[in-house]
């Protein structure tokens with residue numbers, strides 16, 4: 263007898279409903295495999311997003327049985343509840359259609375938090391080097407592997423309560439650049455993240471850190487920003 267999964271999938275935009283599909287259960291099946299099966303074999307109009315399938319691009323995140331996660335590296339066996347899956351778009355972002363969210367707010371906040379590197383060298387200079395085993399390099403490396411998946415953002419209560427809050431990913435990025443000794447915009451960046459919608463709004467309960475698929479710790483990055491602001495002229499609350 264073929265084993266099956268009962269998969270409820272959000273269909274629609276902000277308004278919509280869950281539709282249930284029966285999907286054959288396979289060994290080593292990922293949640294993304296399940297969605298792909300539905301889209302290829304059952305309903306071609308289902309919209310979802312993915313690119314790399316190997317945990318690098320960050321585009322496949324959604325809400326699975328109530329929790330935000332990446333889906334290409336999540337096995338069904340890790341998350342299925344009695345043979346059932348419920349798939350919904352990421353929270354805290356507008357829904358474009360079905361499982362696809364509009365990520366503009368998320369990336370606009372990276373820009374607002376000055377998430378772009380700016381160095382002092384020109385193209386005529388040699389690369390500025392940070393020694394691999396130095397303390398400075400370790401500090402800058404701590405949060406650098408972010409893939410921009412939005413799992414932390416979709417899991418953050420404060421983003422739900424106040425949509426202008428920069429959120430864990432943008433603040434983690436700001437902290438990464440503050441620790442990059444080659445970057446020349448730290449003072450401005452600190453004054454941006456010290457604002458009302460910045461790091462002081464974080465309640466430090468750590469859902470972002472618990473769910474980050476890259477095992478980063480945005481909560482620690484935000485705490486680092488708060489600590490630094492206490493002693494810097496950019497100030498804070």
Ligand code: SF4
Pocket residue numbers: 414417418419420421429430463464465466467468469470471480481484
């Ligand atoms: S620790 Fe801060 S940034 Fe992380 S989920 Fe909680 S409020 Fe959001």
Ligand code: SF4
Pocket residue numbers: 407408409410411412413414415430431434473474475476477478480
């Ligand atoms: S900090 Fe983690 S959860 Fe948040 S966007 Fe980056 S990789 Fe994703």
Ligand code: FES
Pocket residue numbers: 312313314315316317318319320321322323332333334335
């Ligand atoms: S498809 Fe690229 S991280 Fe999942």
